[in-house]
Amino acid sequence: METSRTQQRSVICLSSHREMWTTVALVVTVLVILFVRANIRPAGFPPGPFCLPFFGNALHIILLSPKVAFEKYVNDYGGILSYRVFNTWGLLVSDPALMKAGMADPALSGRIDLILFDHRDSIIRRNKSAPLGIISTSGDVWKNQRRFTLRTLRDLGFGRSTLEPIMQEELEELLKLFREREGEKVEVGLLFNRSIVNVIWAITIGKRYSYDDKKLEKLVEKVSKMVQTFNPFHPALRFRWVKKLFPNLTVIHNTHHYMAELLAFIESEIEVYKQQKGDQEDTSCYIGAYLHELEQLKPDEEDDTSLSMDHLKANILELFLGGSETTSSTLWWAVYWLASNQNAQRAMQEEMDRVVGRCNTPTISHMDRLPYTMATIYEVQRMGDLVPFAIPHMATEATSLGGYRISEGTQMMFNLSHGLLNSRYWKDHDKFRPEHFLTEDGKVFKPDHFMPFGFEAGVGHARGRQRGVAVLAL
Structure with missing residues (x-):
């Protein structure tokens, strides 16, 4: 038993x-x-890091930060590689030649779906609709808005000496403020922010604010908060299912709140401008030129691809987000690096005294005769590394890059940071040396791998922005 x-x-x-x-x-x-x-990659894709089920490389990128994680991937897999964030495949391009080719390829000019701009568009139109502005659009919408904006900024003198009076006025006000506060502790970042926002506002609406104006203070605060909130890698701002599962996340709430505040300010200022101008034609600022162009449109020409009041509001927002924080941060880093490198500061001052004169104000015409100063500005941009990645792109049709096939819908990340801080491209990559941008005979030059703000074939926008940085930095 x-x-x-x-x-x-x-x-x-x-x-x-x-x-x-x-x-x-x-x-x-x-x-x-x-x-x-x-880890089964689409046919013709380049190699890349090992992917986890469901997450792909998302956890690694989020935990390490995109900049650190991507640099590790570049060291392991080279100048073009594939990665996956949840169920979405993307290509990371870090090789400078491939970046230029990719950014100039019309097939890679599409924009990915960023929820950040959903917030903006829903606030402007009060309902779901086609994307607005330039950054988040593609096709005819992107072409029309971008063409008008670049043409208007060029006509207004952006990147040329005709804009100089506005910048000179702002420069004089900034220097005056520094003299008044000599010997005191000064928050230079805030003052630079106000200066840059004032320049952009002068171009946009044709007026500037005094530094103690509460409107300017509030505008700078709104722009800064909006820029700090923007993170295209945050899952809640990248994937709709994350937003649906966690609608009360702080980043979602803050994004919508700051966006609404900034747009409310822009809308009110447009209305004030229209009331003040009445029927008077004015094309001396961006808003005036845009409203004038709107009046020329026939009713049957108005659609989502043409100019509109909704697009105008979105474009103004993008001008502030794209131009204010990067430029003021560049100037802040200039103060830091020059204070930390007395030899560079002295060499720059000696050149300024010799070419401009200590009692004179620098102008754009001086730039070609200030090679060390310009090299210093470029070195500040390199060491500051303010824009590690270009705005994410998407393939609108099948194409190829670097011998690899790219299928329609593939997301493209262009790694600008790699060409700025890599020892492969710079003799002393971790040291502040304006000589990185000087030839042996003392002339300034920019290497092909130096792309602090990206690259677009045939577009002078980045060049204009750098000229703005140059004049204010002087």
Whole structure:
């Protein structure tokens, strides 16, 4: 009897072990399949880092930060590689030549769906609609808005000496403020922010604010908060399902709140401008030129691809977000690096005294005769590394880059930071040396891998922005 019970227990034990090992084998098989499937890249894609099921490389990128994680991937897989964030495949391009080719390829000019701009567009139109502005649009919408904006900024003198009176006035006000506060502690970042916002506002609406004006203070605060909120890698601002699952996340609430505040300010200022100008034609500022162009449109020409009041509000917002924080931060870093490198500061001052004169104000015409000063500005941009990645792009049709096939819908990340701080491109990559941008005979030059703000074929926008940085930095 006892033997029979022992045999029964053995059978049950063996059966339990068999079921357990069957379960383990099944789980292992499923995991292997999931890991294998997670790493099956689209045909013709470049190699890349190992991907986890469901997450892909998202956890690694979020935990390390995009900049650190991507630089590690570049060291392992080279100048063009593939990665996956959840269920979305993307290519990271870090090789300077491939970046220029990719940014100039019309097939890679599409924009990814950023929820940040959904907030903006829903606030402007109060309902779901086609994308607005320039950054988040593509196709005819992007072409029309971008063409008008670049043409108007050029006509207003952006990047040329005709804009100089506005910048000179702002420069004089800034220097006056510094003299008044000599010997005191000064928050230079805030003052630079106000200066840059004032220049952009003067171009946009044709007026500037005094530094103690509460409107300017509030505008600078709104722009700064909006820029700090923007993070295209945050899952809640990148994937709609994250927003649906966690609608009350702080980043979602803050994005919508700051966006609404900034747009309310822009809308009110447009209305004030229209009331003050009345029927008077004025094309001396961006808003005036845009409203004038709107009046020329026939009713049957107005659609989502043409100019509109909604697009105007979105474009103004983008001018502030794209131009204010990067430029003021460049100036802040200039103060830091020059204070930390007395030899560079002295060399720059000696050149300024010789070419401009200590009692004179620098102008754009001086720039070509200030090679060390310009080299210093470029070195500040390099060391500051303010824009690690260009605005994410998307392939609107199948194409190729660097010998690899790119399918429609692939997301493209252009790694600007790699060409700025990599020892492969710079002799002393971690040291502040304006000589990085000087030839042996003392002339200024910019290497091909130096792209602090990206690259667009045939577009002078970045050049205009750098001229603005140059004049204010002087």
